[in-house]
Amino acid sequence: MKIKLNNQKRPAGFILILVMVLCACSILILVSEMNRTSTVSIQNFRNAKLSMLNNAAEAATEKVFAKLAWDFQYGPGQVSNNWAAGVYSALNMVPSSADNPYWSNVQFSDGQGNSNSTYCNFLTNYNGPMPTQYTNLTATVSPIYRIVSNASMANTQFGDVVGTAQEDVLLALVPITTFAIFYNGELEFSDCATMLVNGRVHANSDICVGAGSGATLTFNGPVTCSSTISAPTRGGISWTANNWATTFNGGESSNNPSINLSITMTNTHSIIEIPPAGESVMSVLGQERLYNQAQMIIIVTNSLGSANPPTVQLTLQTGYNGALPGYDSGKVATNINSATPAMLVTNTIVQLPFLSLTNSFVDQRQGSASQFVTQIDVGQYAQWLNTNTVATNKFTGGAYPTILYVADRRNVGSSQQAVVRLIHGTGLPYNNGLGFTVATQNPLYVEGNYNLTNRTSSLTASTLGSTTNGASVPAGLLSDALTILSPNWSDSLSSSSYTSRNAASMTLNAAIVTGNIPSTGTTATTFSGGVHNLTRFLENWTGTTLTLNTSIVCLYSSQMATAQFQMPGAYYDPPTRNWGFDTTYYSPNKQPPGAPCSLVPIRFNWQQPPPGTVTSN
Numbered sequence: 013m014k015i016k017l018n019n020q021k022r023p024a025g026f027i028l029i030l031v032m033v034l035c036a037c038s039i040l041i042l043v044s045e046m047n048r049t050s051t052v053s054i055q056n057f058r059n060a061k062l063s064m065l066n067n068a069a070e071a072a073t074e075k076v077f078a079k080l081a082w083d084f085q086y087g088p089g090q091v092s093n094n095w096a097a098g099v100y101s102a103l104n105m106v107p108s109s110a111d112n113p114y115w116s117n118v119q120f121s122d123g124q125g126n127s128n129s130t131y132c133n134f135l136t137n138y139n140g141p142m143p144t145q146y147t148n149l150t151a152t153v154s155p156i157y158r159i160v161s162n163a164s165m166a167n168t169q170f171g172d173v174v175g176t177a178q179e180d181v182l183l184a185l186v187p188i189t190t191f192a193i194f195y196n197g198e199l200e201f202s203d204c205a206t207m208l209v210n211g212r213v214h215a216n217s218d219i220c221v222g223a224g225s226g227a228t229l230t231f232n233g234p235v236t237c238s239s240t241i242s243a244p245t246r247g248g249i250s251w252t253a254n255n256w257a258t259t260f261n262g263g264e265s266s267n268n269p270s271i272n273l274s275i276t277m278t279n280t281h282s283i284i285e286i287p288p289a290g291e292s293v294m295s296v297l298g299q300e301r302l303y304n305q306a307q308m309i310i311i312v313t314n315s316l317g318s319a320n321p322p323t324v325q326l327t328l329q330t331g332y333n334g335a336l337p338g339y340d341s342g343k344v345a346t347n348i349n350s351a352t353p354a355m356l357v358t359n360t361i362v363q364l365p366f367l368s369l370t371n372s373f374v375d376q377r378q379g380s381a382s383q384f385v386t387q388i389d390v391g392q393y394a395q396w397l398n399t400n401t402v403a404t405n406k407f408t409g410g411a412y413p414t415i416l417y418v419a420d421r422r423n424v425g426s427s428q429q430a431v432v433r434l435i436h437g438t439g440l441p442y443n444n445g446l447g448f449t450v451a452t453q454n455p456l457y458v459e460g461n462y463n464l465t466n467r468t469s470s471l472t473a474s475t476l477g478s479t480t481n482g483a484s485v486p487a488g489l490l491s492d493a494l495t496i497l498s499p500n501w502s503d504s505l506s507s508s509s510y511t512s513r514n515a516a517s518m519t520l521n522a523a524i525v526t527g528n529i530p531s532t533g534t535t536a537t538t539f540s541g542g543v544h545n546l547t548r549f550l551e552n553w554t555g556t557t558l559t560l561n562t563s564i565v566c567l568y569s570s571q572m573a574t575a576q577f578q579m580p581g582a583y584y585d586p587p588t589r590n591w592g593f594d595t596t597y598y599s600p601n602k603q604p605p606g607a608p609c610s611l612v613p614i615r616f617n618w619q620q621p622p623p624g625t626v627t628s629n
């Protein structure tokens with residue numbers, strides 16, 4: 013069978029056309045891929061430039077933050093003055109070739125069209141809890157500043173790429189009384205009785221732990237220091253790592269930065285001293301002095317060696333528009349001689365029934381045979397504020413006096429000690445709950461129960477933790493040294509053996525800012541007495557209880573009451589110390605008036621806003 017094949021020839025150009033079509037498609041795909049690759053490459057390069065410029069903008073904001081933080085160590089007033097003067101937006105506040113030649117490639121602006129500058133503006137003041145890393149700390153009237161920078165590279169292919177950075181900075185003023193215990197120096201618990209510390213503890217030096225025989229030391233809050241935590245020999249007593257009897261339930265950390273106040277930390281005693289002549293009230297140090305913050309000032313003085321009656325310098329002053337009371341141009345001031353009461357221009361005779369200058373007693377720790385005593389009857393002082401026309405005419409419209417500054421300067425430099433004593437302080441002066449603080453550059457003695465009632469409540473705050481019932485008010489005691497005298501104290505027995513001075517139990521509800529005599533060695537005669545003896549005693553407290561709802565702050569060494577601590581059995585025996593941190597101090601509205609503040613600059617909000625924007629939240 014023959015099969016006939018039909019051999020049909022295809023057009024010769026078909027294959028060529030197909031190849032050309034496929035080549036064209038390949039070229040299109042290649043061009044598309046090359047274009048995509050180029051676009052991705054350009055985008056990646058732009059992203060790299062944007063990241064680089066964002067970092068540059070952040071460097072500009074950090075330069076301003078560093079300046080803010082540096083100035084803040086001198087207080088918020090220093091920052092406010094420099095901000096008003098434009099210091100933080102000046103030309104030298106952006107990175108420049110003087111810092112590194114690289115910065116000559118970058119152009120900075122403040123996001124508002126101003127070249128070579130950084131935006132810095134005050135936003136608001138803040139009251140409230142600190143960020144979570146600062147557990148149980150609170151900030152009070154603390155300024156917030158916003159810093160914004162834009163960065164670009166002009167005259168380049170990517171000149172339209174702009175990096176941005178925005179930082180909101182909280183210059184936190186943290187009342188030092190939000191610490192259960194704060195020492196601007198070595199903090200010694202050494203040989204302490206059983207103590208339970210429920211708040212934050214910090215020392216700008218070492219912390220020496222170790223409880224006495226049969227006692228325990230327990231920290232339920234964080235413990236930090238700027239040096240080390242150990243149990244060295246103190247008071248002639250040694251410990252090992254196995255018998256510290258110390259428990260850190262809240263964690264402990266060594267070698268932390270020092271916590272500073274807006275005063276020179278090597279001269280913190282200046283906070284309670286009378287300002288020298290010529291010092292401005294509104295200077296950095298002037299604003300920190302309790303003398304300038306006080307609404308009522310009493311200075312007792314006479315000539316060295318003079319037999320003349322002492323003179324009382326009385327000053328009433330009030331702060332206006334946020335200024336300190338010491339800046340008051342309408343102060344009521346007069347000198348009162350004990351023999352001739354003073355008369356003001358209003359023909360009002362100024363009498364001070366709450367003030368006594370004739371008492372005297374012996375402080376056996378100091379070894380003084382007699383003392384000049386300025387004694388304030390707190391109960392009569394509270395009544396005087398409400399009834400004396402000089403006081404009621406000055407303190408009007410809610411301008412309540414919250415700080416009383418007292419200084420006894422009689423025979424300064426003599427062998428006799430001049431001191432201040434408070435009596436009848438169970439109820440403090442009423443001032444709508446703002447609180448009451450007494451400050452003095454002298455040694456201070458508090459006799460009897462203190463701040464148990466606010467005079468408007470039937471309740472009392474006499475037990476540990478009872479200050480939350482609203483009976484007491486925020487109170488502070490700032491002094492060169494603090495000695496607690498029980499309700500049984502008798503001046504007539506002060507020179508006798510301490511065993512004849514049997515104390516009675518009492519309660520003191522106040523933050524304590526005072527001085528100590530630091531340890532000079534490891535023996536019993538060179539010991540500071542530790543934190544448990546920061547409040548001094550002159551009686552036989554055996555079998556009695558001292559209840560303290562407080563915050564304990566030691567900012568300086570005592571400058572007047574300078575005798576070294578002696579172990580019990582010389583001039584006192586210790587009480588049962590019923591001590592606890594007053595948790596009401598966690599509230600910014602419950603701070604003792606005039607409580608010094610630590611300074612904590614915090615970056616609390618950071619973002620990259622759109623270019624040219626300074627209002628991004």
